[in-house]
């Protein structure tokens with residue numbers, strides 16, 4: 052069984068996933084929090100930084116931690132266009148809260164800086180992190196960004212911003228492609244009983260995230 056530590060990196064979560072004296076860090080938080088995160092990485096002997104996607108709040112300490120710990124960074128190649136300018140992939144929102152979050156995010160992309168970094172590992176569907184001591188599988192969950200990934204270990208799924216729990220647990224309030232984002236959310240639902248670890252907010256049980264998907268499954272049950 053892995054040990055999971057949720058660390059606040061500002062308005063965003065980072066996670067240390069540890070097992071038998073080895074560990075990985077999932078996302079890196081905001082720069083104001085970097086010393087605390089570095090200290091925890093040292094305590095747990097983190098040997099890999101995994102980025103769920105290229106947004107600033109998740110990647111702002113990637114360059115700093117890589118240098119301080121001398122460890123590799125892993126990310127999907129499909130988000131490399133966001134480093135260092137997060138404005139390259141457009142972001143859309145539909146709901147009122149989504150539009151508020153979008154305005155805050157765009158202002159942060161404008162004002163804050165993202166130190167560029169060179170990843171050492173490009174992740175794709177099905178990759179496993181066991182070389183770094185954690186039996187965890189990469190699942191591509193595009194839509195929030197093109198290169199959004201999830202990390203699954205046992206019954207735990209780290210989703211980055213593919214789902215959100217900022218105000219309440221829901222599909223992503225922001226996305227570069229809504230249709231694909233919803234397909235990824237439906238894919239998570241189909242994975243069954245899991246604990247979901249969000250980039251924003253507290254963990255929550257997996258469930259039906261997309262209404263149409265729920266109707267479809269209910270319909271199938273009724274007609275079978």
Ligand SMILES: [Zn+2]
Pocket residue numbers: 104106195212
């Ligand atoms: Zn994001």
